[in-house]
Amino acid sequence: MPMDLPKPIADYVEANARLDLDGMLKPFRPDAVFIDNGKPFEGQVAIRRLIEEEVMPVKAIFTPDTVRNDGGDIILEGPAHGDFPGSPLRFTLVDGAIKTLETTI
Template sequence: MPMDLPQPIAGYVEANARLDIDGMLQPFQRDAVFIDNGKHFEGQAAIRQLFEEEVIPVKAIFAPDTVREEDGDVVVEGPAHGDFPGSPLRFTYRFTLVEDAITTLEVTV
């Protein structure tokens, strides 16, 4: 991966490229929050369900092309492609990291 992403984010992106749910969950704290276009998923079980129901079936793979720090968060942008209407779509992922783990991830189109 050409970009210099913090390890938890790089791990998430690499696992997403393989559509590996366990690998995608690994960098998240147990009580992490995933906000997907305004819908909140709290805890790893809810995030796993989101991945199982909305990411894996449409083979949604995020390919970041920019990264910046903003207000203490890491903001990563890029297209996601898969078997969904409008693919590829450009997404913004805002990660909050604490002690090398993702505590919050907010995804917007």
């Protein structure tokens, strides 16, 4: 099902589907925070390390099938594929880039 996603989120999802590390990082602000199950990874260097160490080894691909707005945050839900439990993703955008991405179990 095609979804009307803001460009930085669509770019992230598309890059994730290809397991393209650089493409996944591109839509993040330099001061972005990726919160993975309550643990924050601040800045692109830390986010890159998280993706290299946690996403790529298990080939974690998220395929959203629903999108909703929650107080300005964009929530994507759908199946995740790979060797891990899936979870919704919560995005916060600032100035046309991802400021925060949060996963929770």
